Amino acid sequence: MQKLLTIGAGRMAQAVISGILQQEQDRFHIVMSNRGNVARLEQVKNKYGVEITTNWKDHVTNADILFLAVPPSQQQSLLHEMSPYLTNQLVFSVAAGVGVRELEAPLPEGAAVAWVMPNTAAEIGQSMTLYALGQHVNEIQEKTLLTILKGIGPAQRVTEEQLHALTPVTGSAPAFMYYVAEVLTRLARGKGVDEAVAQQLVSQMILGSARMLSSGQKPKDLIDQVATPGGSTAAGLKVLQTEDLDGMFERAVQACVEKNKEVY
Numbered sequence: 001m002q003k004l005l006t007i008g009a010g011r012m013a014q015a016v017i018s019g020i021l022q023q024e025q026d027r028f029h030i031v032m033s034n035r036g037n038v039a040r041l042e043q044v045k046n047k048y049g050v051e052i053t054t055n056w057k058d059h060v061t062n063a064d065i066l067f068l069a070v071p072p073s074q075q076q077s078l079l080h081e082m083s084p085y086l087t088n089q090l091v092f093s094v095a096a097g098v099g100v101r102e103l104e105a106p107l108p109e110g111a112a113v114a115w116v117m118p119n120t121a122a123e124i125g126q127s128m129t130l131y132a133l134g135q136h137v138n139e140i141q142e143k144t145l146l147t148i149l150k151g152i153g154p155a156q157r158v159t160e161e162q163l164h165a166l167t168p169v170t171g172s173a174p175a176f177m178y179y180v181a182e183v184l185t186r187l188a189r190g191k192g193v194d195e196a197v198a199q200q201l202v203s204q205m206i207l208g209s210a211r212m213l214s215s216g217q218k219p220k221d222l223i224d225q226v227a228t229p230g231g232s233t234a235a236g237l238k239v240l241q242t243e244d245l246d247g248m249f250e251r252a253v254q255a256c257v258e259k260n261k262e263v264y
């Protein structure tokens, strides 16, 4: 069994741990730490049955894998603090905007690092996760990483540059989708449907649409199947185009990219 130490016990650490425990329970002994919120640590202990610690330094030397799930602004000082304890652990981070170069720089020469970008659906094993590897990750470490990622959903290796550009598309865009869901749910409720029913209508519609997409059909063809020429959907789509929904998404993605750059 490999020992996996998380630094950070917040939303993303919990989402990933929850996914791993559902799929790969017997492969990893998990220890979770955070900055000092002991109540939160007790909660994760009760919820996931993991070991907890208020001092990650006690566990870092005999860990096989270090999972950094702290805010991007905290990560560089943490890496400097961690550096003297590193031997041959695999270090992976989910911090937005902090690429493999920035992960390697404060660590000893030869440190094995990976930059991983999951999303919150990791919690139910349905994240679309992107990852980029540092130059010193060996085959066994990559396999270990893929075992972890398999527990949280499909994973795709990309370059560091692509990961910067795609973080909004897979990491942040779930929030954009939930925003759309919130708007449609509100509209449904306005028609006299109660909240639970409204959410069920919208979530099943999104689930069905996602399954159609994942069958490999192109979004354009799927749109055409829905939008009868001259029909009501076409009228609705015209409003979205006239109001520049494309441009709004482009600007939202760009805003995420710019914000992630602010870490440095």
Ligand SMILES: NC(=O)C1=CN([C@@H]2O[C@H](COP(=O)(O)OP(=O)(O)OC[C@H]3O[C@@H](n4cnc5c(N)ncnc54)[C@H](OP(=O)(O)O)[C@@H]3O)[C@@H](O)[C@H]2O)C=CC1
Pocket: 007, 008, 009, 010, 011, 012, 013, 033, 034, 035, 036, 037, 038, 040, 069, 070, 071, 072, 074, 078, 094, 095, 096, 117, 118, 119, 120, 171
């Ligand atoms: N939320 C998301 O959808 C996604 C988030 N990410 C990335 O995940 C990372 C964590 O985000 P998220 O889980 O949302 O954030 P949260 O605020 O939920 O959790 C942050 C955790 O980091 C701990 N922490 C903060 N500073 C330190 C420190 N110096 N040393 C040790 N622990 C520390 C906090 O400790 P304490 O509990 O004591 O406060 C907390 O447990 C970010 O880098 C983000 O970019 C990536 C993809 C998606």
Ligand SMILES: O=C(O)[C@@H]1CCC=N1
Pocket: 096, 167, 171, 172
């Ligand atoms: O909002 C954030 O900064 C993080 C990055 C990707 C998703 N959440």
